[in-house]
Amino acid sequence: MLITQNETNQIVARITPIFNQVLNEYDFRKYPAAHYARFKTSFTALTNPNNDIADAMIWKWGHWGKPNYPQHHRDLIAEIQGLWPQYVDSFNNNTSEQTFRWWRGHFNRQTTYITVAYITHLIHHHEPLPIIDQHNFRAMNSLLGCTRQPTRSKKKPSNWDDIIALKNFMASIHAALPQRTFSELDRFLMMYGRNYAAR
Template sequence: MGMDEPIKAVEWQRVLNEVKATYTSHLVLYSYQKYPAHEYEGFKKTFSALAEKVDLSAALLWKWGHWGKDNFPSKQRLLISEIESLWPSFRRWALSAGAQFTPEATFQWWDKRLGRLRYITIAYLTHLIHPLQVPIIDQHNFRAMNHLRQTPSAKKKPSNWCDIVQLKLFLKEASERYQRPDSEFDKYLMMYGRALKSRKVRSPRKEQA
């Protein structure tokens, strides 16, 4: 089943059976100490309001899992500074763009200036600016989605706008079918995807014939 194909009813049953068997045990692994909810809600509020001053450093450290840490990679410090320098320009564009101020246009604006190697950060900024339209995406929930969908030859990491759209559609329908909030279901996907990665790392390599 390719990523562009809708999931059939019988396949949804298989997905939901796996979710039912793993949901609680993985959801409890999500750390609100590492990813504090109150601060995250504050980031979404200020970024989506296109506030003149937003706490980019705190917001990015939250996403990178460095909340409360002073020692994090210097390249990330440089990226924070770069994004801080770009925020006024983005804000001017967004406030004057009118109907062209869409989630995809926001993603493309940051992508053009930061480059493909910063995909996860670009997608996260787009999420904060359009929190109701764009989910957080990373390699973990992307891996979880592909595993649950049994996507053949799935790429390991998300890399473009279409991947965000696919995750949004899957997250919306899966959370509705499982009758849980999509924000909670996304946390499950994140932890389920992390467990899948750990499982693959621990698996011994097969010897070549």
């Protein structure tokens, strides 16, 4: 998906007045920044112990600080921990797309898309690669919809091309908002998609 300079300018003009308000809705108690920074470091190094895998997944799923969470999430954590040494030894970690396809192939079920995308993000966050989910994907579609003729867009991301579409969208917007970090834009889009974009 390509976004024109004119579309970028329209979107930036739309979000600039509300950027701080929407950004401040992000809950750092639920998603602590220091722990997220730790996950990025350990996943990129490809040496993270099992505790970092568990903590990173608990953080992503919004369970941080909760003494209990669903068994299927516990099972998925154990599966990731079991697969991690194979992934590191596979040499399929040179590019983000290789990483994504490796994990997608080894889970081999649709319900793990967001988890696979998140693992890929942590390992390759320097690209920068966004943390894709239904919220920032919805925000992208909503903001593009304000600048284009109405079209039927996907409701939820489901493949590698969706990650690239969001990455390219964010890169264009970020280039026009140099005073904001890529991470701030990511958090803004998450909250915009959750609280403001039509579902």
